[in-house]
């Protein structure tokens with residue numbers, strides 16, 4: 410998922426904006442480009458990725474057969490994060506799998522460097 414940033418041409422100048430400001434809602438639970446007949450809208454959801462923290466509008470699937478919110482996030486390659494008083498059951502933030510992998514690889518490199526330094 411790499412749909413957090415955008416640049417809009419305003420007259421002759423480029424103005425930074427977000428896809429949320431342009432009206433994008435990230436839909437979970439129905440696959441790419443499929444809409445949900447009963448979405449549960451979350452107007453302010455934070456996603457942390459390699460470029461920073463992004464405020465997005467995220468819609469969970471609210472169908473009778475919907476998976477849990479955590480499962481829906483993981484289906485979009487996002488780990489739920491309890492942030493600002495939210496919970497793992499009802500998260501309002503997530504970290505991309507890519508950022509977690511990057512962090513884990515950095516830790517492994519540090520461990521390896523530490524072994525060489527002290528052995």
Ligand SMILES: [Zn+2]
Nearest residue numbers: 445470471472
């Ligand atoms: Zn649905």
